[in-house]
Amino acid sequence: MAGVGYTKVSEHWDRSLTELAAEAALAAVRDAGVERVDAIYFANAAAEITSHQMGISAIVSEELGLSGVPSVRVECGEASGMAALFQAHAAVSSGLAEVALVVGAEKLSDLMPEEFNTVFSMTLPYETMGFAGVTPTAIAALLYRVYMERYEVPQEFVAQFPALMHRNAKGVPHAQFPFEVKLEDVLSSPPVAPPLRRLECTAPCDGAAAVVLVSEESVGGARSGTVTKLAGVSLRTDYASPFDREDPLHLSSVALSVEEALLRSGIDRDELDVLELHDSFSIMAPLVLESAGFSPKGRSGLELKEGRFELGGELPINTFGGLKARGHPFGASALYQVAELHLQLTGRAGKNQLDRAKSGMAVSTTGFGALSGAAVLIGGDSA
């Protein structure tokens, strides 16, 4: 990974979907210092609805001044960015492309609140859930109840995850909500689907993030210290309804993709110095941590309380605020995750810089584990 770029996550009333994509993509290309791009992968979930556009990958290439270059749009809901990275990694690994640009963008702030709910609900199976008005907030709430009951943990064990995200996002220029939110504020925010509260959810936003992948042969040794190695990417699927799975609290697509990404990278889970995980709702953070084997079942809240996941802890998570506080522009979210890992591993994370980060992982998912992916980045001399 030779370069990254991103916009601030915000409500960009004055910018279009493709403008945002171009800003992030051009920044990534400049950062990488590459002369050409062989393939473009555009990650986006909802362009048809938010921007009246199909075949949008050609428009992205045009706005980048790269018409003529193959350009493909990848849609895998909230995990579109990880799926696009998976495709780009395959293209570069196979020799199909020497330089691949992966850019994710989403424009959700143009939607009215009910329209946003409609779009977000499309990440659930429509024929059995969406038609009945079952929303992602409802699914998150039901998983939350099952979790608290099974592991006998109080709500604050789950609700403190958003508070951690906001601590990390404080003062981060590209974060949607760069300020602190205390656990008490989370617990006293209005219920959206009890026990789930407003400040345990992400908010509609716009944003774009991009990374440039370059083949190992062409990167050479010239830019050591500014590149990271995308050592392993994996993508897995599962039944669309969490309640059709053997254990709704075990996201097997997360477990399998994390395991496989580690295997492909040749590193162990305990060797990871930083983790960017998918916290679209507060409850998703413990479910991801526990499904992926980073915490024992039901214990991640306790481990957070003990400081394990803080910036100075043993395994820092979501170092720029994660989906909750940096923001969750669906198609772009996973690319923010990997771009932020890249910043950490190349010593460019500013005030959030970790001391000794040599390897990191991003975990993205959609539909509460219907499709998940994981990517391992390695920095320093090993890159």
Next chain:
Amino acid sequence: MRPGIRPQEHWRSKRFRYMLEVLRCANCGTVNATRRSVCRRCRSTSLVRERLPERARLLAFTEVKSATDVHDEMAPYLVGLLEFEDGTRIVAQLTDADYEELRPGMEMEMVVRKIAQDGESGVIVYGFKFRPVVS
């Protein structure tokens, strides 16, 4: 652009939505809730139509305060996780009860009710909801 209700889609799905008709795999017993060619678990093609029982146990519930375009008029509404005797679980709207009256473990029964309406002159969707069994 607002994706509304497609009458054809609802018509195709009516046996599930009105009668809880599913496809049970004759090989492994897995319930497949929608029309499909192979069992999602074992890929057997021996799928047999069956109606789920009209009673189920409430495992967990919530109240949706803010909903999609075609459901928002009905909000707030109750949504529950239900389990049938054979272990099959579904998520459905709950009705004929207040949030405060619901308890995990309650026995619930299926009824057919209005689910959504696509604007003033649009399609009305009916489908299953669950209500507490009155004994």
